[in-house]
Amino acid sequence: MNGGLHPRADVDRIYVWRTLGGCGLLGVEDTVSFERATLYYYLKDHTDVLMKNVLSSGFVKTPADVSIAPDAFKDHLNVTQFQNWRDKPLHGQYVRNLQDINCFNSFGWLVHSDLKIKTESLILAAQDQALTTKYFNTSILGGSDPLCRLCGTNNETVAHIVSGCSTLVRTSYKKRHDAVERHLHWCLCSQFGFPVVKEWWKHNPRSVEESESVKLLWDFTITTDRTIHANRPDLILVLKEERRAYLVDFSCPFDNNVTRKEAEKVEKYQDLLLEIQRLWHVRAEIIPIVIGALGAVSPKFDDWLKSLHINLYPCTLQKSVLLETAGLLRRTLNIHL
Ligand SMILES: [Zn+2]
Structure with a gap:
């Protein structure tokens, strides 16, 4: 009811x-x-x-x-x-x-x-795989076409819709990624005294925020002496007095891949981390913020957030992801809930 x-x-x-x-x-x-x-x-x-x-x-x-x-x-x-x-x-x-x-x-x-x-x-x-996807229709109810209604190349499962469809990469998945990024940037700005609007979802991040003690870079390409391909993490936080830098990168894979994705992110930015330490004379750390499309987080997730010195319940970022995932499920599967 x-x-x-x-x-x-x-x-x-x-x-x-x-x-x-x-x-x-x-x-x-x-x-x-x-x-x-x-x-x-x-x-x-x-x-x-x-x-x-x-x-x-x-x-x-x-x-x-x-x-x-x-x-x-x-x-x-x-x-x-x-x-x-x-x-x-x-x-x-x-x-x-x-x-x-x-x-x-x-x-x-x-x-x-x-x-x-x-x-x-x-x-x-969605977690129970109880939604009426075309794959569900075919395998459980005896339909004949299991392929995704958007890309037409893979079976239309819940996992495919929420994180694996090539048609949604530039639209719904990007919107979800940006929502988490914006939310975290807003929290960091609030924490370190940069001006922010009241609601995080109306926050419009600037590429560079800087004060005497903190520098916050958003979607900023880092220039290095030698060629490094992964040189644009989503966020970089620099605490000048402590001489610390944090390279933050987000991802929303399917929930089974959360821990693997975290390890990938740490590996991906190793070269940039070494270069930043050498050029900026700071101790740098990579912070992968990985939240599954249906909410899964690794046991390290709380510690990654604590490293950033922000007071933020981990579940608030999960909520940002889940709201976007729910929206894309409703749009794709025509669910009126
Ligand atoms: Zn698809």
């Missing part, structure tokens, strides 16, 4: 805690089971005769698994539901992949980012 649950999204996931990637709803049956367990444990060691009679009357039924104490009972229920979701071939594939690449801390946005319920359900349905 309210668009909070896609009709084909996973049902077990509804009751899994948000920190584990679920919707965090309290199940009525689970609540009853928990109350029964709690009541049973209260009565079973009671010495009062009347209480003993209550227990033996059968009015309080013992829970199915009496070996688990009440405090652990909720955990037990949640772990069971999580495992049910994770072990499903299609719906559980996303979370299994996150575990495989050690990105299981990627659900911060579900706890903190406060997305509208319809946007949240669209992203969860």
Whole structure:
């Protein structure tokens, strides 16, 4: 009724805690089971005769698994539901992949980012691969044409639409990339006292911002003595007094590739880093800001942001990515959520 649950999204996931990637709803049956367990444990060691009679009357039924104490009972229920979701071939594939690449801390946005319920359900349905893509139509519903409606060359899967379609590279993917870049630039400007507008999405970054202690370069080609092809990271922050420089580069690959993309970014800018250290007499560091198109981040993501000396919840950047991803899914698949 309210668009909070896609009709084909996973049902077990509804009751899994948000920190584990679920919707965090309290199940009525689970609540009853928990109350029964709690009541049973209260009565079973009671010495009062009347209480003993209550227990033996059968009015309080013992829970199915009496070996688990009440405090652990909720955990037990949640772990069971999580495992049910994770072990499903299609719906559980996303979370299994996150575990495989050690990105299981990627659900911060579900706890903190406060997305509208319809946007949240669209992203969860995309993670569950429950959206009606042409590949889904062909493989599950028996259609005949699995190829992407935009590029016509690859199977139209959720992964292809959100991060692999050549037609969207210069439009929707660039817009998403720029949104994260703009958001982070706005945060850095606020942090270091450069003038900014109130809303980050109205921020118009300048190529160079400079004060006595800080220099901030946006999309700026660095001139070096020897030829270096990767010489234009998205952002460079220079702290003059500390003699430190940070080379920041963004990417929004598909979620399975987040950790690999981070390593690629660090490798890509190594030559530039050495050259900047030599020419500018600073200690330089590469900061890859990589957020999966459906929200995944690596375990290092928080530390990369802390290195930049900004007070920013990591989930706010995840939110910027997810809003853009939701928009492109709606436009491409004609979803009116
Ligand atoms: Zn395509």
